Amino acid sequence: MMRFLLLFSRQGKLRLQKWFTPISEREKKKIIRDMTSMVLARQPRSCNFLHWKDLKIIYKRYASLYFCLAVDNQENELLALEVIHRYVELLDKYFGNVCELDIIFNFEKAYFILDEFLIGGEIQETSKQVVNRCIESSDMLQETMEEYMSKPAF
């Protein structure tokens, strides 16, 4: 299973954090510090896989954002790279030419998309189109409910 997913900028600013196991706030902060320093210290052409404690860390840089995914030791690293790529594609489809700013200003949407793609540290839907459709429907539901709710009562 996946243990956590972190998105951070080249300056080490956290843009998204998803934890799939219960961890205390202090532990989380420590892990974030460790991950950012480890990943940002990597040479540009090195391999995308790292070992950290008993986990495998797979990271990939997309423009100004680093995607850092931690998985159990028996997971397939190459597939983890594909998972990261799939998430970027989903974000791209949703935001249209997604950049870091989109994720900063619409972080809750980034989480909603992630929650349609992964659950409990596993992939829940392998089709891009299905995930996109679900996000759109949820957004639609939110808007119509808002409209409905904002109508004056009775």
Next chain:
Amino acid sequence: MSPSIPLQEMIRAIRSARTQCEERGVIQRECAAIRAQFRQVDNGGARSHNLAKLLYVHMLGYPAHFGQMECVRMIASPRYSEKRVGYLGAMMLLDEKQDASLLITNSIKNDLAHSNQYVQSLALCTLACMGSAEMCRDLAPEIDRLLRASNSYIKKKAALCAVHIVRKVHDLGELFAPAARSLLAEKNHGVLHGAVVLITQLCERNPEALERFRKTVPDLVQIMKGLVISGYSPEHDVAGISDPFLQVRILRLLRILGRHNETASDAMNDLLAQVATNTDSTKTVGNAVLYETVLTVLDIKSESGLRVLAVNILGRFLLNNDRNIRYIAMTSLQRIVGTDHNAVQRHRGTIVDCLKDQDASVNRALELSLALVSASNIRTMMKELAQAASGIFHAAERYAPSQRWHIDTILHVLTTAGGDVRDETVPNLIQLITNTSELHCYTVHKLYRALLTDISQPSLVQVACWCIGEYGDLLLKGECQETEPSQVTEDDALDALETVLQSHMSSPATRGFALTATMKLSTRITENVDRIRSIVSIYGSCMDVELQQRAVEYNALFRKYDHMRYLTSVLYVIGSNEEAVVSISVRCSLQVCDLLDLLGGSEEPLQPSTALGLPNSTSTAGGDLLDLLGGLELTPLAPGLTHAHTHTHTHTHTHTHTHTHTHTHTHTHTHTHTLVETEREPEVKNLTKTKLQTETSSLRIK
């Protein structure tokens, strides 16, 4: 109280803050407003915005625990927008350790039965993310119900929720087993994927479940075949592979089911061969599937032809341009080099070639190469390894799995290819040895033996001399856990050092090491001090200025300040500056001695103490000062010494070239600063037109 601003405006305000202080100010104001808003009963649609703002602030690292109750309230709200943010907040702020998490159990239960699937999905997602064991036990029957009778959108989420429940409460696995079985008949890939993950989880936890689920092997093979030979499916295609995520999970499950079981392994043989040969390996995604296939083949009871095919795939991976693929290949080959030795041997050439690569994979390549050395290929292997010497050092330094491995590796390469290594190896190796205190005995024995066999490799000789000088007592003690016992007498050790001193192959630098080592031994041995004195005095008239100066200073120590000789034992200095720093420290110690004379210190010679020649706390008048002076490592020596001492440690990491006497002192001092100070990259603003990717650069490449 200022009115609260919309989420995006707040984010903008925070980002435009120029200092940490300003940012904190903005956030404090906002948090105060948010708290006030939370206390109000109802304020229209702004509630979800407030919580979202709080979540943003939380992500920046500020405390947000006062939002926990608000999450609970929002989750219970009938509005979808509020539920959405409420559940998000629950996943971010609540975990099973918080008391508030129990309060949402009821809301989740209600939402699981909601008429709207998106509301159900929120509840399922949250439960799978942060559900505690009690919550899981409470809600397991609900999940089971959803597994059986709902649409595929819910089923796939319920399956993964069940996975989480089984992880938390192992016994509940029994509850989900029947539903899991029937889910394999679904057509929807999301549901299938969830089912496979659930079955994998059940099998991993429970051997009985594993037995029962073996019957599903034919079904799994069927599904897999469908994926592999099916035509293009737009819904699931990734670079020509149909649903690689599902394929990999099925392969993993097959691995678990086929392990230690002939029948199951036979049933999947053909399929695995088919996947191995038909999968397109030009893109990462294809290689991911191939990789999983290889792992499965090597783990089950596959026939030999299939195993050879698998190893050949790994061999092909080694030639791949992609570093990641090479790394994967190396780790996999390493796992099987014990069992499939001959198959791996065939790829030896490629493996050794990988040694030239300066990356983490080199570490693996090295271990693998060493594992492949046998009587027949040792000559060629050593030649090939020697050529890759610097790559090895670099990688060994960065990625060594254990210190003993690191030391062994470096010694190994030094003995075979010492001439090819770079200059900084010696100080780095000395530093490494110093830091590995538990291996001092082992290291000094090994180095001594290496010195006896061959004194032609300068790096090796220098390190060996230094070691003998520093840890001579451990060498002379004889017993060492990690190597065979050998009796080394003081004469033997001195013979070795003298050979180095006298050999025409030794460079002046090497002689310097040997002379210092000889001097250091004078504090660690008991019988042959005179012999050392004579060696040292001979070099007092040596042609080499450096050596002469050193010898003269050492002689002075013998003559005038015999009891201060023990200071040489704390000349715990390393690196290419050793010669320089030794001179400084000796000079300093001589000055201190003069100072002590002035103080009227007693002339009693100190008793030789144990092991590392530390002065005992005998009470001579100079004793207290000596105590201060005679610490190893951490106790400060005379001020002049301290600087050189502590800073040299950091110094060696960055510099390779030697310094003259005068430069050493100041040079070492300045460089600690640069090491301590971290580099700060400028905050990249939106409008910067630098070559660096900015926040507005699209994430999609090409």
